[in-house]
Amino acid sequence: MPLKPGAFKYDYLGLDEASIKRSIANRLVYSVGKDAYTATTRDWFHGLAYAVRDRLIERWMETMRTYYREDSKRVYYLSLEFLIGRTLMNSLLNMDIDEEARRALEAIGLDLEALREQEPDAALGNGGLGRLAACFLDSMATLRLPGYGYGIRYEYGMFRQRIENGYQVETPENWLRYGNPWEFARPEVLYPVQFHGRVVSYHNADGSICHDWTDTETIMAMAYDTPVPGYQTNTVNNLRLWTAKSTREFDLRYFNEGNYIKAVEAKNESENLSRVLYPDDTTDMGRTLRLRQQYFFVSASLQDILYRYLRHHDGFEQLPDKVAIQLNDTHPSIAIPELMRLLVDVYHLPWAQAWDITRRVFAYTNHTLLPEALETWPVELIERLLPRHLQIIYDINHFFLEAVRHRFPGDVDRLRRMSFIDETPPRRVRMAHLAIVGSHRVNGVSELHTQLMRETIFRDFHELWPDRIINITNGVTPRRWLHQANPGLTDIVSRRIGRGWIQDLARIRELEEWADDAGFRAEFRAVKQANKQALADKIGERLGIQVSVDSLFDVQVKRIHEYKRQLLNALHLVHLYNALRDGEDRLPRTVIFSGKAAPGYARAKLIIKLIHDIADVINNDPGIGDRLRVVFIPNYDVTTAGDIIPAAELSQQISTAGMEASGTGNMKLGLNGALTLGTLDGANVEMRDAVGEDNMFIFGLTREEVAEARARGQDPRAFVAADPCLARVLDMVGNGFFSPGEPQRFALLMQTLLDEGDHFMVLADFTAYCAAQERVEALYREPEDWSRRAVLNVARLGFFSSDRAVGQYADAIWRVSPVAHE
Secondary structure: OOOOOOOOOOOOOOOOOOHHHHHHHHHHHHOOOOOOOOOOHHHHHHHHHHHHHHHHHHHEEEEHHHHHHOOOOEEEEEOOOOOOOOOOOHHHHHOOOOOHHHHHHHHOOOOHHHHHOOOOOEEOOOOOOHHHHHHHHHHHHHHOOOOOEEEEOOOOOOOEEEEEOEEEEEOOOOOOOOOOOOOOEEEEEHHHHHHHHOEEEOOOOOOEEEEEEEEEEEEEEEEEEEEEEEOOHHHHHHHEEEEEEEEEOHHHHHHHHHHHHHHOHHHHHHHHHHOOOOOOOHHHHHHHHHHHHHHHHHHHHHHHHHHHOOOOOOOOOOOHEEEEEEEEEEOOOOHHHHHHHHHHOOOOHHHHHHHHHHHEEEEEEEOOOOOOOOOOHHHHHHHOHHOOOOOOOHHHHHHHHHHHHOOOOOOHHHHHHHHHOOOOOOOEEEEHHHHHHHOOEEEEOOOHHHHHHHHHHHHHHHHHHOOEEEEOOEEEEEEHHHHHHHHHHHHHHHHHHHHHHHHOOHHHHHHHHHHHHHHHHHHHHHHHHHHHHHHHHHHHHHHHHOOOOOEEEEEEEOOOOHHHHHHHHHHHHHHHHHHHHOOOOOOEEEEEEEEEOOOHHHHHHHHHHHHHHHHHHHHHHOHHHEEEEEEEEEOOOOOHHHHHHHHEEEEEOOOOOOOOOOOHHHHHHHHHHEEEOOOOOOOOHHHHHHHHHHOEOOOOHHHHHHHHHHHHOOHHHHHHHHHHHHHHHHHHHHOOOOOOOOOOOOHHHHHHHHOEEEEEEHHHHHHHHHHHHHHHHHOOOOOOHHHHHHHHHHHOOOOOEHHHHHHHHHHHHOOOOOOOOO
């Protein structure tokens, strides 16, 4: 029944201190169900969160109404990860009511800092991929672009990392234990997602072939919505996450027989699908669950997208003009055959029309050059789990290879390389090939990465479609990674050049003239020292390690992986330790690591153990004192990054050249005034061009030199023979100096370095790395020069904003425009 005009009204909520105070009190009573006498700190946090959320909702609803009213083209960002971190401070700062909220809480007798610590990080991602997605959502809202995120509402995230006796131990990250005040459950938004079954083909009355996917297992996808506010704009976009619900809640027959476990078995098996991010895919069960997750969320998302489109449009001719879908890496690429299935099997479009629409709707971002990270799935697994989709993949592949055959007649090897199917037993589906063919644009995430895509892994596709692969270098949101993370630096920058840089990071270039101002450099150093003290206090509280704030804070924080070369950093630690034991005058240094290793990645987990064994020896050697400290901060997440990055002085970005797609930690650290020690890899190359090579410490083999060394073969022992310091370090690690109770503990790492060709060039780059670290020490002993270069880093990194990146996507790929509303 339609409402009468003007019948539905609600009160707009004030943004002043008194209104916020009243809202907090009301929410505590009417939403949390507590009063001031019984409320815990967590209760007060929830009351505050609900009060803030109320103010987002007004803007959120008006944003959605405007998109419908103007029939705006919408962007749908499909990502298996959204590493959004905590939401409270981000929302307060983006609405510019943080000081009003702080004063309102003080009037009640509460502290905003204490309340913000009650909020867990949303465990919806693992690393750079998920954090990039979160930055892009922030930027889309800030730029007033009609953007939606789609993903999975993981109940337990990836895992919570604990360190026991130096080893990584994975435990469930129960981030939803106390509820999530920012989300809205949408039990009415429910879509069926099918698995298994069989395909029945038959001829329609007009002679066309139809396909019926039947006898399937069905799981329901239920939506949860989270508002995503832009900075100082009325736009609030939506992040929709799916949770798995069983079609059968409870089997009363088993319950009545006393078999209580069997009574809920089907429900639990279905709902396990959305429990954990990235199940261990070293097992068949883990691989199956991972593919089920990917299809589950893209199927629900596409059904939702088409439902929204069809509410206001007849037919699908306009779909590419109203819908843009961005695939964040290969994980959502099964969406391409799923959209084809929906258009052809459900809505009965002719194949050619459906394929034209699909290609114009989708775009694909590639995030890796590692062949093992380019997702492939066994043909047998897809056939068993998604039989109709395998048929569609075969059909797309057939038509594609026919086109290739006509373009390059007689080139059988090219057909084999470009086929979606890797015929080497066991046969596998190359999901990246599917994503490229099914998208109208494919982008790399740094200039070097895009160049390598065109020249190496996707060379054949670039030769076929020279304009399809473009570059859009990654960026980070300055709201989260400077404005929120580093209020001290934000204050001194804004007092010099105003606050416009928060919304337009290119304007931070105006800070460059202050690099030569001694007074500003002194303030800059004071802010850095305060941030170091805050981090040192946290390290002392959490880990019981005392570090000197007068030492160089040398930071490497990222996912633990051999190509990211935490092992190179660890070997250098041993070299520094030897130098100090030999009586050399070395710069006092605190080396800080943080990052998770994948549960099934044995070598990465062993590197974590090596770092802890080295730390145990160095930190407990009375002859070393505070001249060298080694710290591994467990359970790296957005909040931990926000603690570490503002305090960092040296940023280690030391991946093997040619293996990192972009990196965004380099941008965050540089923007907070850390100087970069790095290889010419990923976005480091563009950062060097932006800030000047004199303001970075570049070392190591280039990607051409790495490729040449691998092609000709190299003897790693030759590097050891040429560098006595390296030989001493390897002898200590390999023969049990740091693991006397188990001398061969690190034999697997020594085997990787010495017997398997040193694939990641750790030994090949060791001597150059040590020389670069000596340049670091020399410059750090000149604090005025160091801080001048640090200021220049901050001032010259305005290009590396996610606002700039999203603007490029909007212009070059999505073809969407800002939508303003009151």
